[in-house]
Amino acid sequence: MRLFSLLFATAFMAPGVATANEAQEGPNIRIGAAALYTPKYVGSDDYDLRALPLISFDNLAGFELSGLALAYPLIDIGTGQGPGRWSLKAGPRVAFDFGRDSEDSPTLTGLEDIGASLLTGGFLRASYGPLGVRVDAGQDVLGGHDGFNADLSVGTYLPDGLLAENLAIQPAITISWADETYNQAIYGITAQQAAASGLPQYDLGSGFHRASVSLLSWYQIDDRWQLNTVLSYRKYRGDFADSPILQAPDGATSDVFALIGVSRRFG
Template sequence: MQISSDEFNAYMKPSTAFERNKHMKHLTHALLSALVISFAPISADAQTGGDETTVDLGGAVLTRPAYVGSDQYQTNLLPYIGFENLYGFDMRGLAISSDVIEMGTGKGPGKWSLEAGPRVSFDFGRDSSDSPTLAGLDDIDSSLLLGGFTRATYGIIGFDLAVGQDVIGGHDGFVADASVGTRYPGQGWFVAPIVTLSWANQNFTQDIYGISQAQTATSALDQFNTKSGFHQVSATLLGGIDLDEDWSLTGLISYREALGDYRDSPIIQAEDGTAAGVFATVGIARRFNF
């Protein structure tokens, strides 16, 4: 989470080396944003305090399903740039946000905090050429989501809610991701288990899981209509280690599974389809302070 409390910094990072190395959180956000997962308040390291601006540069290797519902995997090398406190804005991965509300007694055992503000994020689309199963379906264009976030802590538990509405005609949907988890710090390393539940309206679920009547005439798939609802749950284990005062290595493995009637989607039931997917990534980043 975006943590500004020096007291919580000390609690979460008992070692001197870990206290010095605060850039690991931004690589964490880059990897999670690439997976389209909102885990910011749970897995992140404490942010720098004051008016300091930081920039993080690095890269990551990401292995993921070719698209939602595919059992075929692809591996990509991803560059990363992120910043914190640049004119009041933070950029992590594919999202830009700003803390407008900050309140609470602090962060750590026996304390609570609440942060909220606007958020803009970007989602890549889906091409019908990604698989023979998708042949004849419409491409899903990229989406720009305008929305907001709420991040909270109670003791050592973190909560996050991120919402967004597509405004550029990609999936045209409204999405919401709710996450809960905690973080275990060590001497220059950490691990963080996280669980996320994803909800979306019909515009999103129909584009991702559904087959319209018109598409049945151009594809080999049967008609499948969806509704708004909780469509996916994911469990993630995130970890990181300091390499020195400036560099850190972060990795994660995430298991996702479609829920309820969405599992009956012809895309998921196809020969190369699956209701489950595993995401794995490892990355390295360097922090610059200004």
């Protein structure tokens, strides 16, 4: 699925676990471009290298855009960021997912395409001192995978000047939970799909299907230009890692994600 690639690729433009710039006034808009190295779909050992635009904004009529996710913080309270301070943001969120194409691999032959999905739900971001927590959750209402997925991230934000001048980094750990509908669509094989593909039938329930370790960085070139990088290692867990899709000759039970880009701030 392309959701993780596209959302993660552009969400990095503003810190996501313990945000750095939430105290600023007025809209902050960033536009740029990046090179992205990512698996073709969940469980693929085949990678794509592609160029893509980077667009994000926050505090634009109250809305925040990170990649293909649009959020509106109904709750925005706290004393700020840093030692002895705390913050809390929460509100509704919608995210778009392009889905998965069965032509991406011979392993997927005989499996139906997974259509586009619109995940409607909410988000929560909280921080205390150097630690931050983020939750993003949504239910598909567009008929792609028809499932529910939630990501829980814990991390910290190290501002520029702490490790190096003009360089800020954010390490984070993320675990992902999904319901039976989502997991069956992404990892499972129905009896009908087994007959069409030759893969064994594989049924799954709800559960934590993936864990990730990520490192995001922002290097401030000047007042407006920024160099952005993302490195992530993602490991699929338990019964989900045993999926015939992930166990296929061109499958993988873990993958990496890498991105480097440049963006310019407007506003």
